Amino acid sequence: MKERYGYASWFFEWLLACLACLGVYVVAFKQPIFNQMFWWAVLFFVILSSFMRMRSYRFQNQLKQLTLRQALFVKAIMVIYTLPIIIMLLINVTNSTGVWDM
Secondary structure, eight states: OHHHHHHHHHHHHHHHHHHHHHHHHHHHHTOOOSOHHHHHHHHHHHHHHHHHHHHOHHHHHHHHTSOHHHHHHHHHHHHHHHHHHHHHHHHHHTTTTOGGGO
16 A cells, blocks of 8 residues: 555645645635535545555655655755645644635
């Protein structure tokens, strides 16, 4: 399961990133696109996808080829990429902007 996910993970990550950008649009312009439960699912899948990528066999083998500093740099890049997406989705789903009260 983990290895099969590794091959498709880039596609899923970019798809989730596009959906997350749509979530940023929802927050920024207060336009309720889809419903709040959909955005909870997107948040869950972003977190799950990131977790599965970090645990994938292929990713672990690639990290073994790097020095410690390089591996930490790669992980930091992944966090810098994923954390803002998670934060914006969390703002969206918790209705901090009031978009779902319309």
